[in-house]
Amino acid sequence: MTRKSVRPYREPAGGWGALKALSEALLVQRVPVKGAATLSRMNQPQGFDCPGCAWPDPKHTSSFEFCENGGKAIAWEATSKRCTPEFFAEHTVTELAGWSDYDLEMVGRLTHPMAYDKASDRYLPVEWSDAFDMIGRQLRALPDPNMAEFYTSGRTSNEAAFLYQLFVREYGTNNFPDCSNMCHEATSVGLPQSIGVGKGTVLLEDFDKADCIFIFGQNPGTNSPRMMTSLRNAARRGASIISFNPFRERALERFQAPQSPVEMITLSSTTISSKLFQVRIGGDVAVLKGIMKILVEADEAARAADQPEILDWDFIRGHTVGIEALIDDLKRTQWPAIERQSGLTREDMEYAANAYMKSERAILVYGMGITQHQRGAHNVQQIANLALLRGNVGREGAGVCPVRGHSNVQGDRTVGITEVPKADFLERLEHRFGFKPPSAPGHNVVTALEAMIGGEVKVFFAMGGNFAAAIPDWQATQAALRELDLTVHVSTKLNRSHLIHGRAALILPCLGRTEIDVQASGPQSITVEDSMSMVHASGGRNKPASERLLSEVAIIAGMAKATLGDNTVVDWDGFVADYDRIRDAIEAVFPIFQGYNARIRVPGGFHLTSTARERIWATPSGKANFLVFEGCGEDPPQCDPNFLWLSTIRSHDQYNTTLYSMSDRYRGVFGQRDVVFLNEYEMRKRGLAEGDRVDLITESTDGVERIVRNFRVVGYSFPTGCCAAYYPETNPLVPLYARDPMSFTPSFKGIPIRLVRSSASETSIEH
Ligand SMILES: Nc1nc2c(c(=O)[nH]1)N[C@H]1C(S)=C(S)[C@@H](COP(=O)(O)OP(=O)(O)OC[C@H]3O[C@@H](n4cnc5c(=O)[nH]c(N)nc54)[C@H](O)[C@@H]3O)O[C@H]1N2
Ligand SMILES: Nc1nc2c(c(=O)[nH]1)N[C@H]1C(S)=C(S)[C@@H](COP(=O)(O)OP(=O)(O)OC[C@H]3O[C@@H](n4cnc5c(=O)[nH]c(N)nc54)[C@H](O)[C@@H]3O)O[C@H]1N2
Ligand SMILES: [Mo]
Numbered sequence: 001m002t003r004k005s006v007r008p009y010r011e012p013a014g015g016w017g018a019l020k021a022l023s024e025a026l027l028v029q030r031v032p033v034k035g036a037a038t039l040s041r042m043n044q045p046q047g048f049d050c051p052g053c054a055w056p057d058p059k060h061t062s063s064f065e066f067c068e069n070g071g072k073a074i075a076w077e078a079t080s081k082r083c084t085p086e087f088f089a090e091h092t093v094t095e096l097a098g099w100s101d102y103d104l105e106m107v108g109r110l111t112h113p114m115a116y117d118k119a120s121d122r123y124l125p126v127e128w129s130d131a132f133d134m135i136g137r138q139l140r141a142l143p144d145p146n147m148a149e150f151y152t153s154g155r156t157s158n159e160a161a162f163l164y165q166l167f168v169r170e171y172g173t174n175n176f177p178d179c180s181n182m183c184h185e186a187t188s189v190g191l192p193q194s195i196g197v198g199k200g201t202v203l204l205e206d207f208d209k210a211d212c213i214f215i216f217g218q219n220p221g222t223n224s225p226r227m228m229t230s231l232r233n234a235a236r237r238g239a240s241i242i243s244f245n246p247f248r249e250r251a252l253e254r255f256q257a258p259q260s261p262v263e264m265i266t267l268s269s270t271t272i273s274s275k276l277f278q279v280r281i282g283g284d285v286a287v288l289k290g291i292m293k294i295l296v297e298a299d300e301a302a303r304a305a306d307q308p309e310i311l312d313w314d315f316i317r318g319h320t321v322g323i324e325a326l327i328d329d330l331k332r333t334q335w336p337a338i339e340r341q342s343g344l345t346r347e348d349m350e351y352a353a354n355a356y357m358k359s360e361r362a363i364l365v366y367g368m369g370i371t372q373h374q375r376g377a378h379n380v381q382q383i384a385n386l387a388l389l390r391g392n393v394g395r396e397g398a399g400v401c402p403v404r405g406h407s408n409v410q411g412d413r414t415v416g417i418t419e420v421p422k423a424d425f426l427e428r429l430e431h432r433f434g435f436k437p438p439s440a441p442g443h444n445v446v447t448a449l450e451a452m453i454g455g456e457v458k459v460f461f462a463m464g465g466n467f468a469a470a471i472p473d474w475q476a477t478q479a480a481l482r483e484l485d486l487t488v489h490v491s492t493k494l495n496r497s498h499l500i501h502g503r504a505a506l507i508l509p510c511l512g513r514t515e516i517d518v519q520a521s522g523p524q525s526i527t528v529e530d531s532m533s534m535v536h537a538s539g540g541r542n543k544p545a546s547e548r549l550l551s552e553v554a555i556i557a558g559m560a561k562a563t564l565g566d567n568t569v570v571d572w573d574g575f576v577a578d579y580d581r582i583r584d585a586i587e588a589v590f591p592i593f594q595g596y597n598a599r600i601r602v603p604g605g606f607h608l609t610s611t612a613r614e615r616i617w618a619t620p621s622g623k624a625n626f627l628v629f630e631g632c633g634e635d636p637p638q639c640d641p642n643f644l645w646l647s648t649i650r651s652h653d654q655y656n657t658t659l660y661s662m663s664d665r666y667r668g669v670f671g672q673r674d675v676v677f678l679n680e681y682e683m684r685k686r687g688l689a690e691g692d693r694v695d696l697i698t699e700s701t702d703g704v705e706r707i708v709r710n711f712r713v714v715g716y717s718f719p720t721g722c723c724a725a726y727y728p729e730t731n732p733l734v735p736l737y738a739r740d741p742m743s744f745t746p747s748f749k750g751i752p753i754r755l756v757r758s759s760a761s762e763t764s765i766e767h
Contacts, residue, residue, distance in 0.1 A: 081108025153465025154406025217369015221251020
């Protein structure tokens with residue numbers, strides 16, 4: 001294990017450090033040499049889609065593009081380590097609950113279906129058919145199908161997701177809590193009100209044409225490293241790249257491209273952001289309003305002086321409504337408030353506004369720093385406003401670019417994983433299959449958790465993910481999970497959610513993306529949709545980690561047959577035998593998939609059209625809408641004025657709840673994760689020094705104590721009034737009530753907390 005230390009990282013991101021880190025990951029996971037060849041099949045025409053992030057690949061036709069974190073994601077799946085029935089026989093669940101998240105996943109790939117045995121407090125092997133019967137019995141016994149929750153994590157393929165929603169709707173509920181409820185839901189809810197679609201409007205090639213790229217609250221060097229190629233090329237072409245992030249994330253500053261022999265050999269690098277503004281946590285709306293205010297005033301001045309317009313009035317008049325209210329709001333918003341909320345100066349915003357005004361084609365990129373806030377959907381809408389002011393939507397080299405998380409989180413939504421299904425979708429489902437799907441809205445993650453806490457839920461089923469660790473407010477939410485009658489997890493690796501289980505519990509191990517999936521008609525491919533709405537096929541080649549594994553598709557079918565028995569109208573076995581049939585059914589229900597099976601056989605796949613990209617506005621007004629957000633920040637909490645905004649963030653060495661190591665190379669933190677980043681001023685104000693130990697306590701408004709203990713203070717260049725610490729260790733601090741009322745996205749990036757010197761001798765994060 002790496003020694004604990006904190007030391008500044010002075011290198012560019014990427015480069016030899018990235019190559020070294022990946023080779024270490026392959027070693028730790030004991031990926032056989034043959035398995036390392038697996039990497040070269042990533043994102044290739046005949047290969048599999050990287051199970052890492054959702055960033056697109058140049059048409060899935062290019063030569064191998066090196067990606068450190070994509071490589072780690074594959075190493076974690078292609079590992080030769082195994083989590084077997086013998087392992088479970090040796091350890092009680094109570095004992096495993098004391099293990100760290102890192103150690104749990106390090107055991108290796110799950111090999112057998114396992115059922116919890118209360119008498120021995122162990123998971124024991126179970127036959128697949130018995131596992132399905134158990135699920136069927138429990139689900140049939142529920143007096144109301146709405147007493148079951150069906151979670152999806154975004155690695156699930158289009159085929160599995162479609163069958164999953166089909167089963168759940170035939171069973172009778174729309175309870176689809178989804179990982180995107182904790183992620184880009186603010187986009188899915190906020191953006192349609194602005195531009196009529198809840199997805200981005202750019203394609204990868206637009207990055208080659210943009211002359212200005214703004215990046216709000218997104219960390220590409222870690223979370224979508226292949227995006228660095230686009231950013232590097234844009235920077236080298238002279239595009240101005242401006243980042244807004246409380247951290248000076250290294251990859252947003254300097255990047256050494258592992259694909260560039262010149263940069264690698266000469267140890268040179270490319271400057272990425274021409275400016276990186278360290279915005280305060282939750283200060284983005286203030287920044288956006290500041291920039292828009294400058295644009296509006298410059299436009300008025302230009303028009304008064306008969307100079308060319310700054311705003312794109314042809315576009316605004318022809319394509320939008322609401323400009324008057326927006327201008328009115330911007331005029332009313334005063335500079336002192338903008339500067340206070342954003343933590344930036346008016347000059348900073350003038351710099352950004354000038355770059356934006358001068359550019360002909362601008363792309364506005366954003367990530368979790370925007371969406372995971374109490375005003376997440378509003379934040380997204382202000383980004384759309386900024387784009388619309390200069391007609392930067394539906395034009396080459398320009399657009400809005402939400403960077404999605406999980407590799408198929410966008411596709412899962414497209415094929416029907418939603419708790420609020422539209423009427424036309426339900427009609428087509430009924431027409432194709434001949435049963436009446438439920439239309440009452442179901443639960444999202446937050447409302448599912450509230451229902452569990454209220455005792456209204458009995459069964460929780462998870463298609464992937466690590467729900468118990470990813471959710472907020474552990475004290476209450478994990479306790480509720482333990483009260484359920486049955487919890488079921490379809491998983492590849494052992495994780496926390498298997499240990500925080502219901503009275504009965506199942507772990508169902510499935511094939512991963514890298515593995516060959518053979519069914520009655522031969523080897524199958526699945527399909528996924530990336531962040532830019534490109535759909536393409538993915539087929540694994542590796543031998544499955546165990547002979548007992550089933551595909552997610554087969555698991556859904558097995559469960560559906562056991563639950564619905566003779567009542568089903570679906571030919572589940574037919575779907576499992578040949579995934580082409582699933583795609584035909586998807587096409588029948590969603591006309592945008594026209595020609596699905598033929599089109600995924602073309603290398604590179606196909607693009608799902610986006611109306612906004614074509615300047616067709618699928619809004620009630622038939623136009624794009626400028627939307628006003630009163631004020632310019634998070635609601636200030638009623639608490640100690642010395643509170644700090646806490647943002648919960650990812651290290652460079654984790655994939656959500658999966659930890660690749662205990663280090664965070666680019667931020668210079670090694671061998672530890674129980675740290676809190678804050679600036680010198682905030683340290684001094686509290687009489688704290690580097691290395692001191694503190695407890696983090698939420699400024700709760702419901703009287704509940706939320707605390708994590710004994711975190712190490714790390715002095716860092718960070719905005720005043722703010723601090724940051726890692727997810728998921730700090731999830732106990734995030735109250736369930738702290739969420740965006742529009743999209744229900746938890747406010748993972750903005751929780752008011754206070755710090756007190758710790759009297760604890762050990763770090764404690766209670767599960
Ligand atoms: N290697 C790796 N890849 C991943 C993931 C992973 O964990 N590891 N996760 C996947 C998933 S599911 C997702 S959703 C994405 C997540 O990818 P990102 O969207 O990049 O998510 P985070 O790293 O959580 O936070 C992004 C950035 O927001 C900044 N930030 C925090 N608060 C604020 C704020 O108030 N305003 C602004 N402007 N910035 C702020 C943080 O400093 C950080 O740099 O990545 C996906 N890809
Ligand atoms: N505090 C805080 N909380 C957050 C966030 C944050 O920024 N801060 N981010 C939120 C975000 S953006 C997201 S998306 C969620 C993530 O929440 P989840 O998607 O639920 O969590 P993951 O950690 O991605 O899930 C990891 C597990 O997925 C399983 N797995 C891996 N590959 C496969 C596969 O191919 N099939 C199946 N069936 N299982 C597989 C493995 O068993 C692994 O242990 O967390 C959210 N929670
Ligand atoms: Mo995510």
